[in-house]
Amino acid sequence: MKKIALILLFIAGCVYSFTGCVYDKKEVASVNTCDTTSVSYSLTVAPVIATNCTSCHSTNAASFGSGGGIALDTYASLKSCADSGWLLPSINWQLNLLPASYNTMTGLPADNMPLGTPKLGTCDLNEVNAWVNQGAKNN
Numbered sequence: 001m002k003k004i005a006l007i008l009l010f011i012a013g014c015v016y017s018f019t020g021c022v023y024d025k026k027e028v029a030s031v032n033t034c035d036t037t038s039v040s041y042s043l044t045v046a047p048v049i050a051t052n053c054t055s056c057h058s059t060n061a062a063s064f065g066s067g068g069g070i071a072l073d074t075y076a077s078l079k080s081c082a083d084s085g086w087l088l089p090s091i092n093w094q095l096n097l098l099p100a101s102y103n104t105m106t107g108l109p110a111d112n113m114p115l116g117t118p119k120l121g122t123c124d125l126n127e128v129n130a131w132v133n134q135g136a137k138n139n
């Protein structure tokens, strides 16, 4: 009987330390990860845009005007902004890299985005940059 109890104790200890390890790994991953290897539109980019941009850049009637008539709230609209070369100079605060098409097409001034607030956080910025450079996929 004693032996069985010892074996059970041993197994319980193993299970405990195993789950302990798994838990530790998860914790480290969630603190340190800024994964730019294959950035997802739906999981990563859309939430960044929703948090920082669509209050002004949405086709929603109330906010459309406050974004100069530029919508970014759907995949198609964000993709077309990325493809025209407007998105990255704007969020990277490199307006000298905005193509001339921007002013001629919109007649609007160019400003760093998000308008009137600090630059996006480094991780958000790296992820959006990577997503565009990976082809702005609908993934």
Ligand code: HEC
Binding pocket: 049, 052, 053, 054, 055, 056, 057, 066, 067, 068, 070, 072, 081, 086, 087, 089, 090, 091, 102, 108, 109, 110, 111, 112, 113, 114, 115, 116, 120
């Ligand atoms: C407070 C409102 C507001 C917010 C928030 C905002 N924008 Fe804008 N955005 C504008 C306005 C207004 C314009 C039209 C040009 C101007 O007046 O500067 C504009 C223009 C742009 C342009 C055209 C090029 C340029 O830089 O002027 C891009 C691209 C853009 N915004 C992307 C974004 C992105 C991406 C975000 C979020 C990270 C964002 N904007 C957040 C109001 C906003």
